[in-house]
Structures are given as structure tokens and as C-alpha cells.
Amino acid sequence: MKNLSLVLLVATIAIIGCKPKSGVSVATGDAATKVYVAPGTYDEFYNVVSGGFSGQMAIYGIPSGRLFREIPVFSADPETGWGYTEETKGMLMTSHGFVPWDDLHHPALSTTNGVHDGRWAFGNANNTPRIARIDMKTFKTAEIIELPNSSGNHSSPFITENTEYTVAGTRFSSPPDYQGSNPDVSINSYKENFKGYISFVSVEKESGMMDVAFQLQIPPLNTDLARAGKGPSHDWFFFSCYNSEQAFTLLEVNASQKDKDFILAVNWKKAEEYAKAGKGSKKNVKYAHNYYDESKHTTISEIKNEVLVLDPKELKDVLYLIPCPKSPHGCDVDPTGQYIVGSGKLAALIPVFSFDKIQKAIDAKDFEAEYDGIPVLKYESVLHGEVQKPGLGPLHTEFDDKGNAYTSFFVSSEIVKWNVQSLQVLDRVPTYYSIGHLCVPGGPTAKPWGKYVIAYNKITKDRYLPTGPELTQSAQLYSIDGDKMELLLDFPTTGEPHYAEAIPAELVKGNSVKIFKIEENNHPYAAKGEKEAKVIREGNKVHVVMSSIRSHFVPDNIEGVKIGDEVYFHVTNLEQDWDVPHGFAVKGADNAEMLIMPGETATIKWVPNRVGVFPFYCTDFCSALHQEMQGYIRVSPAGSSVPLTYSTGKVTKEAAK
């Protein structure tokens, strides 16, 4: 085996050596040892990566690039039962009904004093506007809140310095909700009837519970990305926008007319004061709020009907516009909170704005115009400076712990490192290919952890073995320890990765929940011990209160179910040991299997549509006798007189003959 490894190594080196130099990355020097995490040892960082159109969030180790887990968030997952079990269906409820999919673009990791605290990860649903909160103790989605008055929840779920708020800005403006929906108007009436909204969703300090605290109604712009201020700019939030043209058709052309669009500077602290003083108006809307009760292992899902809307035109001092070239996308605040970097998708330079200058300009009312009643600051008055000729198509910027910025360039397919103070370009490396977002561990926080920059690419083309028309998505890891960035590793990703954050493993791993305590299981159909296992008939509903432990179910023989019945298998996993989930699957189930964690209860609904005897079994290999972990349920015709019976381990005398 050693010899084989040697041969492989030599062959790999030979292959790398053969590649032409132009357009092909060469991992040089000791790149392999820098990403080698020996078997049985741990990675240094958790990388929390958005799944894009998968609707989920994925967890990787850095520097190895190994995938640990895909967390079901907005998309139903028949593997675990997420969105299929009776307990989790409610998590995907919206004002539109059950929406079992979405498009998750941005994670945001909770911070205290601007520094990662390892408690929660937030994620946005771009399509049916929602924000999810993932608990970093269980790596499960704990809460999902829908946003009223919203379409295209893209500039979300970025958070304030102490996670006071997570925000949501509308990428698509639309008519305000009225009686539960937005009204029937002509699209041509865009300028008159359409509005943008920025929602501030409060996050309760201890529990993390979210609530739409207030919304700002803004002109019908397309708000794109956002970052909170920090330190001196703590009270402010910055949003990029495009389409200051207010186009509603062929935006590719019609929303690219003006030289400059805007960065919106929102004084959220002031807005919060106005909201508390009742300065807004309460609107009748409809949105869902769903959260998971860990003690009952069940979702609480409710529809809310009211939201407080503030009008910045009336309030005067909560919103200012900063001109920014040209169709800005990324809007990133450096670790000191002093500099705001706008990245115009079509711009050939990067403007960096100064928070001090913004404050001075506001105090001096140094405005160049009004836009729909909102004051527009003078570009030159608030500019710290411009990074000249950085590359083509700047998108996003992250920061390290040494005063440097790293900007991704989609069109020229590279990462460019530059100094925030001097605005000098220091280094550039190609990415393979067409980078979108990028991530420096702690890059958006007041305390970047540095060490690496990770590129999340839009195209992989020839980087991996081909798999038909659809290729893997990918990320690339670069070292930023030295003056020059150094490519270390390519690794494939699930879904389409947009934004990602990385957090030191030390801040998370010690908090991981290992089991749910069976004593604390308050599920109404929990079988806390085999003695509590039973089958109850309520009309045509049959509740099977079942327990599972290595390697049997109680009950495992059930008779007396009839056509027309709805059977609910409530399965409690009695195990109290880490890493011993049990699975449950029943033949003909048209929804899903489910995985039940130790101490948890989960329920799958099964409606038999034919007479017969149907096996059920454990789908998660649990023990040497896992194959024996099975049972039968008998379904008789409607009106049959077969009595309801259930047992485990009982054999009638007749059968024993």
C-alpha cells in the first residue's frame, strides 16, 4: 500500500507538472500538507456554506474541505423526514401554504460585540421571503419567520453587531401587501404602486426567537446586499441597491442606464426609537412564524397579521442615499466599522466610503439631491478613496486581521487583495472559474480570524471528472498567511454555494448536543419506555405509539388497521448514547422515511391504500442485529372485524406449532 501511495503521489506530481502554465492553477510547495487533516484529527474551522438552489446549508471542515453535514432548512428532505414528519411540516408553512423548497443565499453567524459567538446561523430564503435560524448546538433549523411586504429576500439575513436584529431587504419591489396579498395592479404602474421594504427582525437575546420589529418603506429600488456597521458605526446598516432607474422590464439593459446607483445608509437605532415611540403605522398583512419546541420535538406554527411600517420620507433622519457606481452588489464594512466598500458589478474601480465623512456630510446637510424624497449625499464628500483598476466585475469583499481587503471579481475570475487604508492593490490570484462570494474566517466581523480565503465559484468546467451536463459546484481554498495568496485546495460543494462564513471549531464543537434526554421528552405521543408503547384508535385515526432501541420496535406486530384509516407512527428512540439514531420506513409510504435521534420522538403519517401485510424496518444501521429490526402491520378491508391488537415477542400457541 505504501508503494502504491508513492506511485500515486509521483503520478500526481507528474500530472501537475505536465499542465500548461496559462490558465491552469498549480498548487505548489507544501500545499498538500497544509490541508492534510490526519485521520481521526479535527479541522480548524467550521465552514457554514449556503446551498443556493438546494435551499439547505452545508457544513465543511477547513482546511480539509471535507463535507460533514447538510442541514435541511427550507427544502424538505425525505432522508431525515424534514418537512414530511408531522413534527416538522409546520416549519415550512407560509402565508402561501406549505412551501417545501427555497433558494438560500447567505448565512450569517451570530456575533456579540461584533465577534463570532458560535450560537446561531441565520439563512435567507430568496424566493418565498423567509429567514431561518439554525441552532449551532444541534445543527438543526430551530425557527423560520416569513416576511410580509416582501419579494426576493436577497439582502438578508445580515446581522447587527450584537445580533440585535437580522435584516431583510427586497430585491424585487412590489405593491404593498393588502389583506394578505399584494393587490391586483398593472405592472406599468411600477413607479406609482411599487415599493421596496427593509425589515428589521429582532432576535431575542437568550432564546434567539425572531420577530418582525419594524419595516422601512423605501422607493422601488432593488436592494441587493447589506452589512451592519460596527464600533463607531454600530447604529447604522448599509444596503446596496441597483435599478435606481425603476425599470420593470428588461432590467439587464434598463436598470443599467445610470452611472451610479446607491448605497442606503440606515440609522437603525433611530428607526428603532421611532418604532418604540409608535411613529409608524400598523399594516394588516399575513405571514407565518414557525419554531421548533425541542422539549415537545414539535413545531409551533402561527400566522401573524400585523406589521409596523415606518416611512423614512416623513421621519427625515433614518435613511440617506450614497451614490455608488455602477449597479452595486457587495456592500461590506471593514472590521473597524470605519469603511464601507461598494462593489459595482459593472464598475472598473472600487469606491470606499468613510463613515466619519458620511456623518459630517449628514450633519452639514451636504446633499446633492433628493431621490423620491430621500436625501442623496455627495459622492465626493463621503468618499475615502477609490481602488483603481482592481479588476473586472467586483462583487464581494471580506477582510483579514491585518487591515487588508479581499475582493472577488466575477468577470476577470480572480481575488484581489488590497489595503483598506492605502487603497493599493497588493496581490491577485486567479480562481477556477468565475468566483461569486468569498469567505475569510471572521471576515465580516470586528475580529477576523484570517489564515484563509475561500472562493465559491460559479463555474467548474474542467476542474473535476465530468458527470454529464451538470457538473459539481466548487470552492477553492487559499492561504493568506504570507504576502502572496497561495492556492491550496479545490473542493466540491453541494447545491450552489453563494455566501459562506467560517468560524473557529473551538467556538462551536464543545457545545454540540449529543442526545436529547428521554426524561425531558414532552412529546404527547412519546413512548418513554416500552411500557408506554401502545396503539390507540380514534375514529379512523390509528396512533401507533412505538419505541425503538437496538434492535427492536415495540410493538412490532400490529393488526386491526383497515382501509380508510390514517396511521400515525409515533416513534421514540429510547437510546441515550451519542451517534445512535434509528430510522423508520414502512412499505408504500408516499412521503418519506425518518431518522429519529436518541431521545427524540418523530411521527410519519401512513395511509394504506390496499389490503395486505406491510413490513416496517429501521433504515439506519444500528447494531449487529440491525437487519432483524423490523415488524409487520396488517391492513384489512374496510368494515373488517379484525380486532386492534399489538405486541412484540408474543407468539400464539397455534403459530408456535
Added chain:
Amino acid sequence: MKSQLIIALFMGLLLTACGGNEDIPGTEGKKPESMLGPKTESEKMISEGRGIGEVKSVTLATPLEQDRVKRGKDIYDMKCSACHALTDQRVVGPGWAGITKTRKPEWIMNMVTNVETMLERDPEAQKLLELCLTRMPNQNVSIGDARDVLEYMRANDGEQ
């Protein structure tokens, strides 16, 4: 780079080889002391039939402590009854009848609270694994709860 990798690979092999030894019966004594606690004390406990774990000695009272018996029964129903009958019949694990006559109380409590190490080190626990072929799961029972379960076992064995 090549030589470093080779070394890393070679070391990986060495580590794997070391790991492999752990599963070979009779070589447990070669493990580092730090993993197992003082050799002499744990070996003494095992040889005296007290098992291995945090429970070094248990004081039993007569008559039985009835509140313990009741709590022990509740824990049995929730965490033990799936595999252990109260008779001498083996289900998944051995039946409990007579256990307090054949095992020392320390052994019972260590088996309940420290099952992984018991199955690795204690010859009596290993004999039971060979018999039942299902590893007893760690059911996250605290030492206090295990003491209650022990009292329930004594009641089950007819003590007053």
C-alpha cells in the same frame, strides 16, 4: 514536499497499526496508563469482581430504601426494560433475576454507568457480550440513578 508526505503517510500506517492492536484480546495492558487510570487499582477492582469505573464501593442498607426502589423502577421502565426482563429470561440482555446475588453492587453500577470501558476491560462483561452479541448501550444513567436501579434490583431479588 514529497518526503514530508511520505513521512505523513508512513506515520499514518504506523498509527493504524497501533490502533489495530487495541482490538486484539490480551494486549490491553500495553495501552498508555493515562487512558486507563492507575493499572494496579483498576486491575485490583476487576480481580475482585467490582468492575471498572467511578464506583469504588457501595454501602447497602437494610431494610431497602423504598424511595430509591420506586425511582429505580421508573428508570428501569424508561431505560432498561427494552432489553432486560425481571425474570432470568434473556431478551436482548440477560434477565435481572438473581443479579444482586451473583454480582457485586460496584460491578452492577459500573456496568450501568461505564459500559464502554467495562466491555473493553472487564472479563465478566466480555463473557456476557459473547453470550448476547449486542453491545449494551450507554443509556446516560447517572451514578445516583444507577444506585436507585440497584436498589430496585435488590427488591426484584426479594430483599426486604
